[in-house]
Amino acid sequence: MERIRVCVVGATGFAGIEVCRLVLGHPNMELAMATDRKEAGTRLDAVYPSFAGACDLELSLPEPDTIAQAADVAFLAVPHTASLALTPELLKRGVTVLDLSADYRLHDPEVYEQWYNTPHTSPELLSQTVYGLPELNRKGILALAERRAAGQAVLVSVPGCYPTATALAATPALSAGLAGSDLVIADAISGVSGAGRGANARTHYCHANESVEAYGVAKHRHTPEIEQTLSEVAGRQMNVVFTPHLAPLTRGLLSTVYLEAADGVTAEDVQAAYEARFANEPLVTVLPAGSMPSTSSVFGTARAQVGVALDARRRRTIIASCAIDNLGKGAAAQAVQNANIVLDLPELAGIDMPAPLV
Known part of the structure; x- marks a missing residue:
């Protein structure tokens, strides 16, 4: 099977680096790009030395065109409100998005503005977004998988x-x-x-x-x-x-x-x-x-x-x-679980592990 190219946006945050770690160990995914505005130009293993020998990627700026050229799927581990600018541009370019921020979780843009103190700039995407808690909403995520298989980029809003x-x-x-x-x-x-x-x-x-x-x-x-x-x-x-x-x-x-x-x-x-x-x-x-x-x-x-x-x-x-x-079921691992379903991969691929004993 051809490996799916992945970009992690916001790769040096705790959730972002956990996504990178899971993708590096995933049997069907390739970490093709990792971005960070402050650390662009720095190798990922210079920021996190535990990645030495496992990943030699250099961090890039999160430019939509560059991401679309490098990756099929983008995990957005970015602060709330940052996804509003990037997600619509990635979807337009055919990149499926797993958004770990809160920007597309709430159905009502007015409720979002009330709690996050900023207008929602792409409310038209809210009706197309699926809330990615598989144990509650697997049917909706599987519907996204069908849309993606038909050639459409899709958006999963990963729960907090x-x-x-x-x-x-x-x-x-x-x-x-x-x-x-x-x-x-x-x-x-x-x-x-x-x-x-x-x-x-x-x-x-x-x-x-x-x-x-x-x-x-x-x-x-x-x-x-x-x-x-x-x-x-x-x-x-x-x-x-x-x-x-x-x-x-x-x-x-x-x-x-x-x-x-x-x-x-x-x-x-x-x-x-x-x-x-x-x-x-x-x-x-x-x-x-x-x-x-x-x-x-x-x-x-x-x-x-x-x-x-x-x-x-x-x-x-x-x-x-x-x-x-x-950082696992509460963020990165749940994002990968959603990606597996959307990409028609085994749901537990890359995340099926018990806790360490000590």
Whole structure:
């Protein structure tokens, strides 16, 4: 099989370099180009010495014409709003785009402008974009695969890390009608790499080490994405209270959701609903009753682990936790999973690995 040429835009960020690492080990992909505006002209292995001997690419500027000449597929690991300028130009030139930013995740451009403080400059693409959470939306991604096979460049909007874990935690209860109200409370904890490669006062070592703190309380930008996804799953408007926390981990993310149980729902009903919903999902493991997931179990992987319980006291609450690697299933590995589906490759190609033992 001819190898698919890949460009990673924003290759020196944490998500971008993780995409590069996965593509280099992928049996059907070739890392043909990597870009970074600040590091253009520098070899990738000079920025990340661990790539010495594995990749001798020189970083380039992200020019659409150059990318289109070098690559069939582009992974955009760029800051929010940066994709708005580049994605339409790549699609016009026949390049399929996997966008890891938030620029095409929200269906309503007015909601996007409200949360990201900038107008959406290509709202016409929103109806053509598929939200790339395969466990919830495989049918839509497969439809993109058909369009691409017919010669059309397509766009996948790769979900954020917090929305991925929160959706996987809440979806079985919502889709099975086990929730008795429209309120979802989500508390999530992420490692510091989720904040990106550029350090700030909150994320440098002296502040983040030996400390856990809530941030973005009642205003985090992933809130409307989570709300949109869970409302679609439930088939009704869901209202989300989302609180993210920063923990002194390099990578890893745990999201715990709380939903009021509908009348008559038992712990056995909840466990059975979760096991049934993810029974055929190769990257999601539902743990046995009484077990809850840990981030170390999914470190460095594309996998997710989910545990669930019913607190029968007082308000009868479904409690579900999902652990993922924020750079794996929460970003790069999920992007590659989507690319595999769109490119008609085995879904787990290049990402089917367990967490390291130590």
